[in-house]
Amino acid sequence: MKIVVAGGDGFCGWPTALYLSQKGHDVTIVDNLVRREIDEELGSNSVTPILELEERVAAWKEVSGKDIAVKIADLTDYDAVAAIFREIQPESFVHFAEHRSAPYSMIDREHAIENHRNNVEGTLNVLWAIKDFAPDCHLVKLGTMGEYGQPNIDIEEGWIEIEHKGRKDRLPFPKAPGSFYHLTKVHDSDNIMFACRIWGIRATDLNQGVVYGLETDETRLDPRLVNRFDYDAVFGTALNRFIVQAAIGHDLTVYGNGSQTRGYLDIQDTVRCIEIACENPADRGEFRVYNQFTEQFSVKELAEKVQKAARDLGLDVELATTENPRVEKYDHYYNAVNTNLLDLGLEPHLLTDEHLTEVLKVAMNNTDRVERELVMPTVTWK
Ligand SMILES: O=c1ccn([C@@H]2O[C@H](COP(=O)(O)OP(=O)(O)O[C@H]3O[C@H](CS(=O)(=O)O)[C@@H](O)[C@H](O)[C@H]3O)[C@@H](O)[C@H]2O)c(=O)[nH]1
Known part of the structure; x- marks a missing residue:
């Protein structure tokens, strides 16, 4: 299958591009390398030393014998997007190419606006290009579980049957996101749903939870293929941050009382979910x-798991209640449905001590790359 992986230089995109290429798909990475620019803006870095995109792709060719094409392009540049669709005629367009950090979108007004402009405009361009140049292309779009927030009812998969004043309908599940970033994904979902309705586009919105882990079968093949590993308070996410904190002997930064519960998955499942979506348009x-x-998991449960895995490796770390920089619910109900991907064959990699230990060891081997001043949060929601 001809598949474009937009955002293929990022944390989810790179291992996905490798995985799909390994499976024999004809993969093109489209990326504007902005994630690397943001590292410079924030003075942050990946715990793992990652190569430049062209070097990574050349290493993949050497290791696997397979070609991944690369187009350096910004999805907010419609001419570039149109040219890509005209030339490649992708059967699936996997869209990871968005600014994905909640704290980044909350830095200030400028960042909130840039986050909206980049994400919403990029997705609109993709929708228009599908309509104009590849109407049969399946859009596989990364949404987020954060679109739903934490309602006091079960979270369904996108849609809910509602009976109201004696009438019934199947309606989009209500959204209550927790940051301007998460809101961009809500706007994208609405725009995609509308485009499907009016233009007959085919689309799958993958509302992904918080991803943890680092390696996949493909990135493990050669150190030059290693994935990026964020730990800073802006781009690092809960479990991976705790792992790096444990590796450097920093207290684990549990925000507030740690009862905030979210859906989580291993990066190894992210890549498989994308394949499932592409193969079942x-x-x-x-x-x-x-x-x-x-x-x-609740955040506190995750921190306790990391604390245990760290202790087993001789590292003594403590959970530290950290003032929560965000505005979010505690001690809330959380029960989300996730049967669609399982029904299509996803076999989850669950969070085991062995897996935590693997990632912890990578962090421990790279502690010299960790900038301690990036660990504590500085961006606040208020
Ligand atoms: O040091 C930390 C970091 C986070 N948290 C807590 O962990 C939870 C998750 O935060 P996160 O930073 O791991 O994840 P989030 O900001 O929600 O965003 C990440 O996970 C989202 C999926 S979800 O959370 O919306 O399901 C994706 O959309 C985003 O791209 C990705 O950056 C929050 O309650 C947060 O308060 C802590 O307690 N301590």
Whole structure:
């Protein structure tokens, strides 16, 4: 299958591009390398030393014998997007190419606006290009579980049957996101749903939970293929941050009372979920939503798991209640449905001590690359 992986230089995109290439798909990475620029803006870095994109792709060719094409392009540049669709005629367009950090979108007004402009405009361009140049292309779009927030009812997969004043309808599940970033994904979902309805586009919105882990079967093949590993308070996410904190002997930064519960998944499941979506395309005009996570944890549970794995490796770390920079619910109900991907064959990699230990060891081997001043949060929601 001809597949474009937009955002293929990022944390989810790079291992996905490798995985799909390994499976024999004809993969093109489209990326504007902005994630690397943001590292410079924030003075941050990946714990793992990652190569430049062209070097990574050349290493992949050497290791696997397979070609991944690369186009350096910004999805907010419509001429570039149109040219890509005209030339490649992708069967699936996997769209990871968005600014994905909640704290980044909350830095200030400028960052909130840039986050909206980049994400919403990029996705609109993709929708228009599909309509104009590749109407049969299946859009596989990375959404987020954060679109739903933490409602006091079960979270369905995108849609909910509602009975109201004696009438019934199947309506989009209500959204209550927790940051301007998460809101961009809500706007994208609405725009995609509308485009499916009016133009007959086929789309799958993958509402992904918080991703943890680092390596996949493909990145493990050669050190030059290693994935990026964020730990800073802006781009690092809960479990991976705790792992790096444990490796450097920093107290684990549990925000507030740590009862905040979210859906989580291993990066090894992210790549498989994308493959499942591509190989089972939505129908023309169908806007399909899959909740992409495998397990639910509270932040405190995660920190305790990391503390235990660290102790087993001789590292003594403490959980530290950290003033929560965000505005979010504690001690809330959380129960989200995630059966669609399982029904299509996803076999989850669950969070085991062995897996935590693997990632912890990578962090311990790279502690010299960790900038301690990036660990504590500085961006606040208020
Ligand atoms: O040091 C930390 C970091 C985070 N948290 C807590 O962990 C939870 C998750 O935060 P996160 O930073 O791991 O994840 P989030 O900001 O929600 O964003 C990440 O996970 C989202 C999926 S979800 O959370 O919306 O399901 C994706 O959309 C985003 O791209 C990705 O950056 C929050 O309650 C946060 O308060 C801590 O307690 N301590």
